[in-house]
Amino acid sequence: MINSINNKKTVGITGASGALGKELTKLFRQKGYSVIGFTHSKADSEINLESPNVWIKWECGQESKLTKHLKNIDILILNHGIYNLSRENTNYENSIEINALSNFKFLNLFEDIAIKNESLIKKEIWINTSEAEILPALNPSYEISKSLLGQLVSFKRNLQEKDTKKKLIIKKIILGPFKSELNPIGIMNPKFVSKRILELANSKRYLIIISPNPLSYLLFPLKELLNFLYCQIIFKYKN
Numbered sequence: 001m002i003n004s005i006n007n008k009k010t011v012g013i014t015g016a017s018g019a020l021g022k023e024l025t026k027l028f029r030q031k032g033y034s035v036i037g038f039t040h041s042k043a044d045s046e047i048n049l050e051s052p053n054v055w056i057k058w059e060c061g062q063e064s065k066l067t068k069h070l071k072n073i074d075i076l077i078l079n080h081g082i083y084n085l086s087r088e089n090t091n092y093e094n095s096i097e098i099n100a101l102s103n104f105k106f107l108n109l110f111e112d113i114a115i116k117n118e119s120l121i122k123k124e125i126w127i128n129t130s131e132a133e134i135l136p137a138l139n140p141s142y143e144i145s146k147s148l149l150g151q152l153v154s155f156k157r158n159l160q161e162k163d164t165k166k167k168l169i170i171k172k173i174i175l176g177p178f179k180s181e182l183n184p185i186g187i188m189n190p191k192f193v194s195k196r197i198l199e200l201a202n203s204k205r206y207l208i209i210i211s212p213n214p215l216s217y218l219l220f221p222l223k224e225l226l227n228f229l230y231c232q233i234i235f236k237y238k239n
Contacts, residue, residue, distance in 0.1 A: 012073035014038040014106065015080035016052055019180035020128075023194035024077060026050045036069060038080070060098050063105040067113070075124045076110050078103045083142050083182040092141045099145035103127060104152045107170075111156075114168035124169040126201065126208070127153050131176050131216055134223060154224060157206065158231035173197060174220050176211030187212055 011028045015021045016037030025035050029050060037052030040059065047053070056069055070076065081099045084091045107125060114123040132143045133150030150172070157170045178193045179186035193210055200208040207224060209216055 010034045010036060010073050010075075012036045012038065012070065012076045013052070014076075014078050016055075017041055018079065018182070019190040020175075020178065020194060021079050022050070023190045024079070024197070025052055027194055027198055029053075036073060038066070040080075060102045063102060063109060067109060070106075070110055071113050073110075073123070074121065075126065076106065078106055078125065078127045081128075081130075081145075081182075083139060085139055086141075092144065095141040095145040096148060099142065100149040100152065103149050104156075107153070107156060111164065111168055115164060117167060122167060122169050124171065126171045126173055126197075128173040128175060129153060131174055131211055131213065133174070134219055135213070135216065151227075154227045155231065158228050159234065170206070171201065172207055172224075174207060174209045174211065174216060176213055176216065 011033050013021050013024055013028075013035060016025055016035075017039045021037070025037060028035050034054075035052040036054050036056060038056050038058050040057070047055070056066065058066055080102070082095060084095065107127065110123065110125050117123060127149070129150040130142075130146045131137070132139070132146040134147065137143050137146075153170065153172050157172075160168075160170075175193060176188060177183055177186040178188035178190050180190060188210070196210045197208055200210070207220055209220055211217070
């Protein structure tokens with residue numbers, strides 16, 4: 001939450017070299033935060049007033065090697081992913097690995113760090129799952145991977161132990177189509193989207209929905225409510 005995170009110093013952003021990652025970086029830098037940008041590309045090493053303070057190069061599948069960097073982060077924003085229209089089996093595998101499993105590995109790593117954190121300030125993780133979690137994106141591999149990620153995040157949050165909830169805040173970011181290299185015909189401007197993310201993160205809400213589609217504001221809260229009720233049944237059965 002922005003008002004409560006004014007005392008926090010470091011933000012980590014995966015996909016920091018993308019359109020949304022760049023805009024988020026600019027906003028956090030303007031507010032005085034130190035930003036760590038995680039990237040796959042060697043070309044994104046430039047350091048200036050609008051770039052991350054530090055670039056960290058990483059590869060999907062090697063998330064555990066980033067633990068030492070994640071320990072220094074107060075807010076981790078997971079924003080990396082791929083959007084490939086290929087119908088090849090390898091594309092489905094890559095989409096699931098990068099869009100879903102990699103994000104889930106980051107979430108688990110950061111949760112472990114938060115649990116061991118002795119600071120009174122809670123750590124936060126914001127995960128960009130996309131509207132494609134439940135709405136069509138004209139790309140089956142993308143939809144499947146985002147649906148999996150959305151389910152993993154929902155279950156993770158709803159099945160958190162009480163002690164973990166005191167240490168880690170999870171927020172799910174649901175975005176409609178915004179203009180980027182992955183989606184050049186996106187409707188929304190990434191600068192507008194980044195500002196809205198920070199504005200909505202100021203509340204205690206778990207879902208951060210930014211979309212021109214009114215259905216998103218109805219369907220996603222309903223889906224999360226059903227997931228919450230289901231997890232309550234799981235807890236009751238477990239006990």
